[in-house]
Structure formats: C-alpha cells, structure tokens
Amino acid sequence: MKLNQRTHALVEPILKASEDWNAEVTTTDSGTRLVDLGVNAGRGGLEAGRKLAEICLAGLGSVEFVPGEAPGTRTFVQVRTDHPALACIGSQYAGWQIKGENFFGMGSGPMRVKAGKEEVIQELKLTDDSPMAVGVLETSQMPDDAVCQKIASDCQVPPDQLCLLAARTASLAGHVQVVARSVETCLHKLHELHFDLAKIESGLGLAPLPPIASDDVVGIGRTNDAILYGASVTLWVRESTEKLREVAAKLPSNTSSMYGQPFEKILRDAKFDFYQIDPLLFSPAEVCLVSLEDGQSTMVGERNHEVLATSIGQG
Numbered sequence: 001m002k003l004n005q006r007t008h009a010l011v012e013p014i015l016k017a018s019e020d021w022n023a024e025v026t027t028t029d030s031g032t033r034l035v036d037l038g039v040n041a042g043r044g045g046l047e048a049g050r051k052l053a054e055i056c057l058a059g060l061g062s063v064e065f066v067p068g069e070a071p072g073t074r075t076f077v078q079v080r081t082d083h084p085a086l087a088c089i090g091s092q093y094a095g096w097q098i099k100g101e102n103f104f105g106m107g108s109g110p111m112r113v114k115a116g117k118e119e120v121i122q123e124l125k126l127t128d129d130s131p132m133a134v135g136v137l138e139t140s141q142m143p144d145d146a147v148c149q150k151i152a153s154d155c156q157v158p159p160d161q162l163c164l165l166a167a168r169t170a171s172l173a174g175h176v177q178v179v180a181r182s183v184e185t186c187l188h189k190l191h192e193l194h195f196d197l198a199k200i201e202s203g204l205g206l207a208p209l210p211p212i213a214s215d216d217v218v219g220i221g222r223t224n225d226a227i228l229y230g231a232s233v234t235l236w237v238r239e240s241t242e243k244l245r246e247v248a249a250k251l252p253s254n255t256s257s258m259y260g261q262p263f264e265k266i267l268r269d270a271k272f273d274f275y276q277i278d279p280l281l282f283s284p285a286e287v288c289l290v291s292l293e294d295g296q297s298t299m300v301g302e303r304n305h306e307v308l309a310t311s312i313g314q315g
Contacts, residue, residue, distance in 0.1 A: 003058040003091060003110035004130035010059050011035070011134055011163055014051065021048045031160025032148035038171025039142050049176025052165060053079065053092075056136050056177060058110045060087035063180050070208035070230050071309035077179045080204045084235070085197040088184035090126045094138060100147035105139030105166070107151075114155035120191065132161040136177070140168045140216055169219035172212055178223035182207045182231040182284050186251070189283040195247050199238045201292060205284065207231035210312040221264025224282075225311040228253040228263060229304040231284035241296040244289040251289075252301025256281035260304075262311040 014035055018025040022043040024036040036042030037052055044052075046065065053063040061081030068076035081087045095118045096107035111133040112118060113126045133155035137143065143151070143164065152159040167174035182205030191197055208230045213219035237244060253259055258266055258278045270276035286301035 001086070001128075002130040003086075003113055003128050004133050007055055007058045007110050007134040008132055008163065010051070010055050011165065014165075015163075021045070021051065023048060028145040028148050028159070030145050030149050030152075031158070032145070032152065033163040034142055034148075035163070035165040036142060037165055038167035038173040039139065042167075044167055044171055044173030046172060046176065049167070049173035052136060052167060052173050053077075053177040053180035055134065055165060056092040056108050056180070057081060057087040058091035060091070065209070066206070068206065068208060070303075071305055072211055072312035073208045075209045076206050077176060077209050078204070078206050079180045079183055080202070081183060082202045084183060084187055084200045084203040085124065086126070088187045088203070089120060089191065089197060090124060092181060092184045093120070093188060095120060098137065098143075098147065098151065100143065100150065103139070103141060103143055103147050105137040105143065107135050107137055109135040111135035111151070111155050111162075114157065117154065124197070131157065132163070133157045134163050135165070137164055137166040138169060138174065138178070139166055142166055169216045169223060170213045175209060175212055175219065175223055179207045179209050179226045182227055182233050183235075185227050185231070185282055186233040186235065186284050186287055189251060189280070190247065192279060193247055193250055200235050201238060202236045203233065205231060205233040207284075208308070217267070218264060221262055221267065222312050224263035225308060227284055228259075228281065229285050229307045229311070232286045232288075232303065233284040234288040234290060236290045236292055238292045240293050241291040241298060244291055244298045248287065248289050248298045248300045250280070251283060251287050253281055253283045253285055254301055254304075255283075260307065262307055264311070
C-alpha cells in the first residue's frame with residue numbers, strides 16, 4: 001500500500017478549508033506544508049483530533065467519540081482497524097524522535113515508513129514508494145525550515161512533497177490523538193513480547209478522554225493514564241486460545257513493576273527519561289484476545305478508577 005499517498009488524501013480537506021478545522025496552514029521557504037492543530041495559532045478541536053488520529057493510522061482505521069464512564073469524563077475515544085499491524089505499528093506508533101536546533105518532537109504517521117529509521121519498520125519489512133510524505137508531530141513548537149528539510153531528506157522526498165501536522169499534548173486535538181492509541185499500545189507490547197503481529201486480524205480499543213491539561217507534562221501524564229489505567233482493547237487473532245493465554249499473562253499494564261502510580265509521577269521520578277521507565281508498563285489496562293481458531297476469548301487486566309481519579313479528577 002502507498003501509505004503516504006492515501007494519507008495525503010485525508011489531509012487535503014484541511015489544506016483546502018483550514019478554518020473548518022480551526023487550523024493554521026503555512027508553507028516553509030522550501031515548500032513544506034505545515035498544519036498547526038494545537039501548537040500556536042491553530043486551536044484544533046474534537047474533529048481536528050479525530051482526523052489527526054485517523055491520519056496517524058494512515059486511513060487504515062476509524063476513530064469515533066462514544067459515551068462511557070470514568071473519573072472526570074463521560075467521553076471515550078474508540079479506535080478500530082482491520083489492518084492493525086500496518087495501521088498501528090507501521091504508521092501510528094510515535095517511534096521517531098525528531099530533533100533540531102531548539103526543536104523536539106515525536107514523529108508518527110506514514111512518513112516513518114518512508115524514512116525507515118526504526119528497527120520495527122525494518123523488522124516488519126515495510127516500504128512505501130509514494131512520491132510524498134505525511135507525518136504527525138507531537139510537539140510544543142512548529143518545526144522550522146531546516147527541520148523540515150531534514151525530515152524530507154530522511155523520507156527521500158523533496159521538501160515541497162512533505163506535509164506535517166502538529167499539535168501539542170496540552171491541546172484538545174493533541175489529547176484525542178494520543179488517547180486514540182489504545183490498540184497501538186497493545187500491539188507494541190505484543191511486539192515487545194515477540195508475538196507475530198501478522199496473526200492479528202482486527203483490533204478495537206476504547207479509552208477515556210481526560211480533561212485538557214494545563215501544560216504538556218500534565219497532558220502526557222493524563223493521556224498515558226487513560227491508556228494504562230482506563231483503556232480496554234479487543235484483538236481478534238489467528239492463534240489458539242492456549243497460546244493466547246500464555247502471552248496474555250504478560251500483556252496488561254498491571255504486569256509491570258511500575259504499575260499503580262499516575263504516569264506524571266512516574267515520569268518525574270524518572271527525571272523525564274523515558275528509557276528509565278519499564279517498557280512493559282506501556283499497555284492497555286485490560287485486554288481481550290479472541291481466538292479465530294477455536295472461538296474462545298481470553299480476558300486479562302482491569303481498569304483502575306482509583307489511579308484515574310487521582311490523575312484526572314472526579315469531575
């Protein structure tokens with residue numbers, strides 16, 4: 001699949017009618033299109049966040065808002081996909097750290113396949129010969145032209161064939177696109193457990209949308225807590241229940257030694273070094289694995305309203 005080409009079609013409505021999305025669209029000196037959905041001038045919003053999440057998924061998944069109950073919120077973000085490995089790990093996973101002079105952002109979206117910098121992209125043997133690249137940045141500042149030229153070079157496209165959408169975590173669109181990563185987080189944990197992602201046929205995830213945080217650190221804490229302590233994910237898998245039970249025992253977030261504290265505290269205790277955080281913590285609160293071989297379900301984990309109440313409040 002030409003992931004970047006199909007994703008660019010999702011971006012075009014925002015480029016043509018930016019005011020409809022509360023976005024600000026600008027063009028750098030070298031021609032890169034920048035879409036601000038919650039960094040500076042762009043206000044974004046619910047629909048901008050939903051669209052941003054679907055762009056992260058390269059259009060291979062759907063994102064909706066559904067009612068639910070959790071401390072501090074009655075709104076949940078639901079994501080579903082019938083191409084889980086490609087959509088969630090090949091595109092949505094924010095695995096590309098992008099740095100420049102006075103710039104830092106976490107890159108996601110199908111541009112990651114074009115760049116091919118990450119081991120997981122190489123392991124899944126993903127390639128894309130689209131003539132353009134589309135990416136999403138979780139960042140507190142918009143990239144300058146030098147950063148855009150570097151990204152374009154890494155993606156092997158001219159700068160004027162690169163489009164970047166950005167939102168800070170402490171924005172409505174930023175919150176939505178992070179909370180929409182429930183299935184992705186589950187798949188990444190399975191990949192860390194050396195499970196064959198090609199056996200996963202479909203995925204459905206639900207996670208509570210927290211109140212918008214006052215700053216990015218609080219936002220990172222709340223959105224991660226929404227996944228770690230509030231998300232529920234179901235995967236339909238071509239594998240026997242016996243083998244699914246083996247991997248499921250290690251799958252939910254409560255299997256980590258760091259489980260039980262709000263993520264903001266965990267992050268501050270680690271002095272903002274994600275590499276000091278147990279990677280096995282990053283998983284949904286509860287998971288249901290449905291065997292497509294024998295028609296049985298394996299359910300593990302549980303949602304933790306106590307931690308959610310501490311993190312995002314009673315509302």
